[in-house]
Amino acid sequence: MVLLACADDIPSEIEYMELRSATSTAQELFISAAKKYESGDFDNSAILLKGLLKSKEFKSPDTLSEINFFLGIIHMKKGFRNNNSKSFKLAVKYLNAVDPGTRYFNDALWYRALTELKLGNRTKGKSILETLLKNKYLRSGEVQKLRDMVGNAM
16 A cells, blocks of 8 residues: 555656657657557557567667656556556566666656565565665655665565
């Protein structure tokens, strides 16, 4: 229940301002995936986003990280909705693929920590929370509180 409350502010929109390195078809697919995500059609959004990753149309680390980030979020949402460990494992996979040099990195770490904790991986989750504290993540208060809860439960 605590983890679900921490994950309650998951982004509701995908930004698609910088799509310079893709074909117009790839840009249209990305925008379509974003619109599906924003309307709550997560399954079809994920299909489009996975297709874009496979097509290798996008080269920018920012765009690739954004795609991986939102695929991770989609799978995390599915995991919480269905209490499905397969969805949580997919969430970790995609969130782990977010490039450290991008603006999505610390948010990906936050959601990855929540997902690891939900999977029962307390050591990994706590380690990620420690990294977020070192990075001075904007939610440091929440991170500190959750880390202390995890530490006390170990």
